Amino acid sequence: MLRRFKILFFAIFLSCSTEQVPFDLGVYPNMEYPVDNPENSQVAALGEALFFDPILSIDSSISCGSCHKPEHAFADHLAITPGVNGVTSTRNSPTLLNVGYHPYFMREGGVPSLEMQVLVPLQEETEMHHDLVDAVARLNDSPYKNQFLQTFGDTVASFNLVRALANYERTLIDFSRPIDLLQLDAKPISDQGYKGGQLFFDKAGCAQCHNGPLFTDFSFANNGTPLNFTQDIGKERLTNEESDRYTFMVPSLRHVALTPPYMHDGSILTLQEVIEQYNAGGEGHAYQDARIEPLGLSKKECDQLLAFLEAL
Incomplete structure (x- = not known):
């Protein structure tokens, strides 16, 4: 009798669950490597x-891994991570997972390849603040000299230094999140999360910018985050166009629940607060993208959207 009751309960539970059809994320990308790397x-x-x-x-006080920690999805949990001598910049450290699929790099998109990108933190005064020539000389005076000889058939040079780092970063691939299991029909996500996904792709309009298997279209926008009027003017510092002022590359939402705080400046502490900001229609300042407007989501819908983001 008890067994029959359990079976009946399970059948009723399934009948009340949302039928989960995979979301249309498009084709998952293949990793492409440069001919010379x-x-x-x-x-x-x-x-x-x-x-x-x-x-x-x-x-010799910090490494790339100081800001991009594996246990935090290759990001960290600081708003702004200090560089050498405690000097800070104005930007939050993004995740490096799946970074090899990006078409360009940095928040303003000004670096065209991963090989070039790895040079930025190495030389940036608010990060490692190291002259490239001196960094190469130091490596040639270390056990790394023999490792480079064994790997490249040559001593350390900037050419093979950046290729080693970029080659490693292209291995940082993860498509094993709950959303991926749903796409494979391998395992459903929670009903709460699935309903949040329906909101994400419809009422909330998140997929206008956050679409595809990486949940970004790599466009540039200002999402209504309050302006702090620092010297970080976003893409304008690359293009010198006022129309690009305070616009930043739309980030991937992959692993977003694992990488607080949020926004380019780390100014929002929790994912719940991010949802609240979007639901309110942003700060409403002059530089805000016209697509950012009040969403009219209920508390229940905000919780559902949060559950979906936690599955990415």
């Missing part, structure tokens, strides 16, 4: 060692 496990292993070694910073 092909996929190579030995090169990637060397890049991984360099990534987590503070030898690349001017005072």
Whole structure:
């Protein structure tokens, strides 16, 4: 009798659940490697060692991994991560997971390749603040010299240094989140999360910018985050166009629940607060994108949207 009751209860539970049809995310991308930096496990292993070694910073105090921690989806939980000597910039550290699929890099999109991007934090005064020539000389005076000889058949040079780091970063791939299991019909997400997904792609309008398997279209916009009037004017510093002032590249929402705080400046602490800001229609300042307007979501719908974001 008890067994029959359990079976009946389970059948009723299933009948009350939302039928989950995979969302249309398009085709998942293939990783493309440059001709002069092909996929190579030995090169990637060397890049991984360099990534987590503070030898690349001017005072050997921080590494790439200081701001991009594996346990935090290769981001960190600080609004702004200090560089050498405690100097800070104006930007939050983004996740590096799936970064190899990006068409360009930095918040203003001014760097066209991953090989070029790895040079930015190395030399930036608010990060590692290291002259490239000196960094190469230091590596050639270290055990890395032999590792480069074994890997590249040559001593350390800027050319193979950036290729080792970029080769490693292209291995940082993760499409194993609950949303991916749903797409494979392998495992449903929670009913709460699925209803949040329906809101994401419809009423909330999130997919206007956050679409595709990476949940970004890599466009540039101002999302209504309150202006702090720092020197960080976004894409304008690249284009010198006033129309680009305070616009930043739309970030991927992959692993977004694992990478607080949020926005380019780390000014919003929780994902719930991010949803509240969008639901309110942003700050409403002159630079805000016209697509940002009040959403009219109820508290229940906001909770559903949060559950969906946690599945990404």
